[in-house]
Amino acid sequence: MFATSNPICISDEIADMFIAVTIALLITMALTLARALLGPTLFDRLLAVNSFGTKTVLLIAVHGFMTGRPDFLDIALVYSLINFIGTIAVLKFFEYDDLGSGAYQEDDF
Amino acid sequence: MLDWLVWGVSWILLLIGCVFVVTGAVGMIRMPDLYTRLHAASVTDTGGAIFISLALILQSVFVFGSAMAAIKVLLIMFFTLFTAPTASHALAKTALLCGQVPLGVDGKPILDSPEEATLLARSRSVDYKSGQDAVEILEETRRHKRERVQGQDDDGDDD
Structure with missing residues (x-):
């Protein structure tokens, strides 16, 4: 159904392939979001958010191929890097209670 | 011929990917523990x-x-392969440091207290100062704690 309006003409079977992956990714994202809402501890929520971000990257990439315009890959690339930096920043905040100072002290080890 | 080959291999790879993705999500819902x-x-x-x-x-x-x-998809794959294990490692380390005790096979915590989890996270696998293993450090800490508790009990009996 998506293939008929494509600038690049791809066959219906190939579009079906990407639709199947998109549905699987959406189910995964729903389950991940459920864990983010349920999660008893903060780290469960953080894990769910990180996993949700990875799935978003894959979803953007697959959606670009599904509609026949793989131009959204730049956005997916940027999103994967931002997702990683965001997770590390939140973890650093909870480890040191500060984003700025954060140097390891020799006495800790 | 080549079209059908590409089509079939793509289907197989995407289905394997779907199985991995959905399995992980179900595991994230059903597993009992953070780790x-x-x-x-x-x-x-x-x-x-x-x-x-x-x-x-x-x-x-x-x-x-x-x-x-x-090339862009390849870059996305490499960034994901570098960043996802790093984020998982940082998450597990920080959780242990903040006192999240892992559960054992029988569903009971494998450490006595959140302080021990913090101690394990602070120690490296082999401590470079004393040459001790992390488990040895933990057992030594437990022994000191037991001796302290016994000492207090002895004092109580004397009084």
Whole structure:
């Protein structure tokens, strides 16, 4: 159904392939979001958010191929890097209670 | 001939990727513990990303004829493969440091207290100052604690 309006003409079977992956990714994202809402501890929520971000990257990439315009890959690339930096920043905040100072002290080890 | 080959291999790779992704999500819901959930999520992040990205590379080269798209998908795959295990490691380390005690096979905590989890996270696998293993450090700490508690009991009996 998506293939008929494509600038690049791809066959219906190939579009079906990407639709199947998109549905699987959406189910995964729903389950991940459920864990983010349920999660008893903060780290469960953080894990769910990180996993949700990875799935978003894959979803953007697959959606670009599904509609026949793989131009959204730049956005997916940027999103994967931002997702990683965001997770590390939140973890650093909870480890040191500060984003700025954060140097390891020799006495800790 | 080549079209059918590319089509079939893409289907297979994408289906394997779907299985990895959905399995990891179900594991994240059903697993009993933070650390086991982390394990399930890591499988999803690496396995699913690898297979789906391989299928997308195949499609972009043979169907779309765009080498730039293939390079971008390859970059996404490499960034994911570098960042997802790093984030999982940092998450597990920080959770242990903040006192999240892992559960054992029988569903009971394998450490006595959150302080021991923090101690384990602070110690390296082999402490470079004393040459001790992390488990040895933990057992030594427990022994000191037991002796202290026994000493207090003795004092109480004397009084």
